[in-house]
Amino acid sequence: MAPKWRELxxxxxxxxxxxxxxxxQHLPRIRDLVAAGEGSKATVHAAYKALEAQGLVTSxxxxxxxxxxxxxxxxxxxxxxxxxxxxxxxxxxxxVLAIIGxxxxxxxxxFDSRDRAQAAAMIxxxxxxxxxxPRNEIYLAVTKHDDDRVIGFARIGLAGVQAGKLGYxxxxxxxxxxxxxxxxxxxTSYAFKELGLHRISAAIGPDNAASIxxxxxxxxxxxxxxxxxxxxxxxxxxxxxxxxxxxxxRHL
Ligand SMILES: CC(C)(COP(=O)(O)OP(=O)(O)OC[C@H]1O[C@@H](n2cnc3c(N)ncnc32)[C@H](O)[C@@H]1OP(=O)(O)O)[C@@H](O)C(=O)NCCC(=O)NCCS
Numbered sequence: 001m002a003p004k005w006r007e008l009x010x011x012x013x014x015x016x017x018x019x020x021x022x023x024x025q026h027l028p029r030i031r032d033l034v035a036a037g038e039g040s041k042a043t044v045h046a047a048y049k050a051l052e053a054q055g056l057v058t059s060x061x062x063x064x065x066x067x068x069x070x071x072x073x074x075x076x077x078x079x080x081x082x083x084x085x086x087x088x089x090x091x092x093x094x095x096v097l098a099i100i101g102x103x104x105x106x107x108x109x110x111f112d113s114r115d116r117a118q119a120a121a122m123i124x125x126x127x128x129x130x131x132x133x134p135r136n137e138i139y140l141a142v143t144k145h146d147d148d149r150v151i152g153f154a155r156i157g158l159a160g161v162q163a164g165k166l167g168y169x170x171x172x173x174x175x176x177x178x179x180x181x182x183x184x185x186x187x188t189s190y191a192f193k194e195l196g197l198h199r200i201s202a203a204i205g206p207d208n209a210a211s212i213x214x215x216x217x218x219x220x221x222x223x224x225x226x227x228x229x230x231x232x233x234x235x236x237x238x239x240x241x242x243x244x245x246x247x248x249x250r251h252l
Contacts, residue, residue: 004039005046010090012047016056017089017127019075027057055131075130076140080186082178085140085154088127092141093120095150095171104172108208110230138191142170142183154183156191162198164191168214181214185251188218192246199246203229203239215242219250 002010015021028036030044038044051057078085088096097119099105106113114122126139135158142152152170159165166188170180191197203226204211220242229239 005043005050008033008038008043008047009050013051013054013056014089014091016051017075017087027051054128076138076190078140078186078190079145080182082145082182083152083186084143084145085183085186086143086148087130088123088139088141088150088153090120090123090127092150093123096123096141096153098173099150099152099169099171102172105169107233108205108211109167109169110232112232138187138195140187142168142179144179152179152183154180154187156187156195156197156200158195158197160199162196164195164197164200166200166202166215168211175210180210181217184214185218188244188249189251192249197246199243201241201243203241206238206240212240212242215244218244219248220244221248 012027021027027048030041030048033039033044034041039047048057048059052059075087076085077087093116097114097116100109100111100114100119100122101116103113129135129137129139137155137157139155140153141150142154143150151174152168154166154168156164156166166184168180168184168187170183188200191200201223202211202215202220204215206225221244223241223243226239226241228236230237
């Protein structure tokens with residue numbers, strides 16, 4: 001069982017990421033949480049220290065025990081035609097495991113299926129990198145409009161000169177409803193419009209017909225083959241490289 005301070009820290013972190021506390025707002029005073037039965041002063045203090053270590057809050061010493069939110073936490077939420085893209089939270093671990101723990105999905109990705117601990121670590125890394133200012137990636141959970149459960153993810157890694165690398169996956173039970181197309185379109189539009197990118201590329205396995213159909217539908221151009229680009233499923237595999245440039249993007 002997790003220690004009491006860890007449970008409190010996780011709960012507060014989830015509330016912060018969910019937007020229950022706006023950037024700049026104060027978290028409750030330690031003595032108020034103690035009075036509310038959240039644990040001893042040491043428990044609450046340890047929880048706040050953990051939030052500080054995650055970069056979610058900064059403590060303002062002049063104000064005693066009051067803790068303030070770190071301003072760079074700027075959650076992204078994008079609404080597409082069929083999906084919503086939002087930041088990950090620690091509660092998403094089971095949904096994420098259903099995606100990256102499924103061989104049907106990972107056989108097309110550049111890594112082997114992950115277990116629960118690895119899914120939790122993936123989420124943790126994503127949340128940590130989302131605190132960077134500026135961000136080096138936009139890695140978002142995909143949900144349906146009417147249900148906050150995670151059915152996939154979409155990511156643009158920022159590398160090079162105004163350039164980004166697009167990736168996505170959808171839970172196998174949800175394939176074939178246009179969710180990946182909507183997620184890729186929404187995130188690519190955001191990257192051109194809001195991040196000012198010039199070029200977005202996607203490296204796709206030559207046999208991944210569904211993924212190739214998606215980028216072609218979005219107007220990406222085939223550039224060529226990256227030989228032995230990834231080592232996956234025990235062997236080297238080529239990728240086909242596709243890209244779209246800002247002035248070619250017609251979905252803004
Ligand atoms: C690729 C993937 C994201 C597609 O997700 P999805 O939500 O089912 O995709 P969509 O429903 O938006 O669209 C898929 C498109 O591919 C087409 N398609 C699906 N399976 C296909 C197949 N076997 N052959 C050819 N086209 C196929 C669909 O018809 C659709 O095109 P359309 O809109 O013109 O009809 C999903 O299969 C997945 O997660 N795969 C494993 C991970 C992966 O490959 N990620 C991409 C790595 S580059």
